Amino acid sequence: MNINDALNDAERTFRQRGIPTPRLDAEVLLSHALAADRGFLYRHGGREMNEDEAEAFAALSVRRCAHEPVAYILGSKEFWSLSFEVDARVLIPRPETEVVVEEVLRIAGEAGKKGIDILDAGAGSGAIGIALAAELPRAAITALDISFPALLTARRNARTHGVEGRMCFICGNLCESLGGKFDIVVSNPPYIADKDYEALPEDVRKYEPRPALVAGPEGTEIHAALIRRGDSALKRGGWLVLEMGAGQERDIEGMFAASGLFGGSRCRKDYAGIPRVIMAQRKEA
Numbered sequence: 346m347n348i349n350d351a352l353n354d355a356e357r358t359f360r361q362r363g364i365p366t367p368r369l370d371a372e373v374l375l376s377h378a379l380a381a382d383r384g385f386l387y388r389h390g391g392r393e394m395n396e397d398e399a400e401a402f403a404a405l406s407v408r409r410c411a412h413e414p415v416a417y418i419l420g421s422k423e424f425w426s427l428s429f430e431v432d433a434r435v436l437i438p439r440p441e442t443e444v445v446v447e448e449v450l451r452i453a454g455e456a457g458k459k460g461i462d463i464l465d466a467g468a469g470s471g472a473i474g475i476a477l478a479a480e481l482p483r484a485a486i487t488a489l490d491i492s493f494p495a496l497l498t499a500r501r502n503a504r505t506h507g508v509e510g511r512m513c514f515i516c517g518n519l520c521e522s523l524g525g526k527f528d529i530v531v532s533n534p535p536y537i538a539d540k541d542y543e544a545l546p547e548d549v550r551k552y553e554p555r556p557a558l559v560a561g562p563e564g565t566e567i568h569a570a571l572i573r574r575g576d577s578a579l580k581r582g583g584w585l586v587l588e589m590g591a592g593q594e595r596d597i598e599g600m601f602a603a604s605g606l607f608g609g610s611r612c613r614k615d616y617a618g619i620p621r622v623i624m625a626q627r628k629e630a
C-alpha cells in the first residue's frame with residue numbers, strides 16, 4: 346500500500362469512528378510511524394510502505410480509533426513552541442492556556458523586578474511554569490501538584506528545556522497548604538463541574554486524568570481555594586492569575602471581591618473570544 350492509500354484508508358476509518366479531525370490525525374500518525382515530517386507525505390504520496398511501516402501505522406491507528414488522544418499516542422504535545430512529554434497521568438496542555446502565560450509575562454514585565462518568585466499551582470506536565478521559566482531567565486518557579494507522577498513528568502520536561510535548576514517541585518494539596526510568599530501565583534486548575542463530566546468528549550473522559558479536570562459540584566471550588574489562600578501565598582502587591590472555563594467569570598469575580606484581599610479583578614479573553622483568564626492584585630495594605 347502506498348502513502349496516499351494508507352492516508353485515505355485511515356481518514357475514512359477515523360471519520361466513521363467519530364474522530365473530529367480525521368485527515369489531520371491520519372497525517373500526524375503516519376508521519377510519526379515513518380519518522381518523517383508531514384511535508385514528506387505530500388512529496389512522496391506514491392511511495393510504497395514496507396511491512397514494518399504499515400504495521401507501525403496500523404498500531405497507532407488502532408489506538409486513535411479507540412479515541413486515545415494523538416498527544417498520548419505520540420507521547421508529546423507542543424505548547425508555547427516547546428515540546429512537552431505527556432502521558433495519561435498529565436493533562437494535555439491546551440492552546441488556550443498560552444493566554445495565561447501571556448498574561449503572566451505582561452504582569453512580570455510591568456513589575457520590572459530583577460528576580461521574581463512564581464508558583465504554578467496544579468502544574469501537571471509543567472507547561473505553564475516551564476514556559477515562564479524559559480521566558481523569564483531570572484524567575485524562580487515552584488511547581489505544585491497533588492499528583493506525584495505528574496510532577497515527575499514536569500521535572501523531566503524542565504530538564505529537557507534546561508530550566509530545572511530554577512524550578513522546584515512540590516507534591517501537595519493547594520487547598521490545604523500554600524506556604525511561601527510569591528510575586529505571582531498562576532494556575533490552570535481543574536474547572537469542570539461534576540455534572541458536566543459525562544458530556545466531555547470521549548477522548549478526554551476516557552484518557553485524561555479526572556482529578557486534572559473536575560473541581561467539584563460547581564467547577565469553581567479550586568479557584569475559591571486559591572483566592573482564600575491569597576494572603577498566605579502572595580506577597581502584598583502580588584498577582585493571582587487563574588484560567589477558568591466558559592461562563593465562570595461572574596462567580597470568580599464575586600469570589601475575588603468577597604475575599605477583601607484583592608483590588609478589582611480583570612479578565613482576558615482567549616483567541617476564540619471566551620473569557621479565559623481572570624487576575625487580580627493583592628492589596629498593598
Ligand SMILES: C[S@@+](CC[C@H](N)C(=O)[O-])C[C@H]1O[C@@H](n2cnc3c(N)ncnc32)[C@H](O)[C@@H]1O
Pocket residue numbers: 435436437438439442466467468469470471472473489490491492495517518519520533534535536556557558567
Ligand atoms: C487542568 S490541569 C492543569 C495542568 C497544567 N498546568 C496545564 O495547564 O496543562 C490541573 C492540575 O491540577 C492538579 N490538581 C488538582 N487538584 C489539585 C489540588 N487540590 N492540589 C494541587 N494540585 C491539584 C491536577 O493533578 C492537574 O495536574
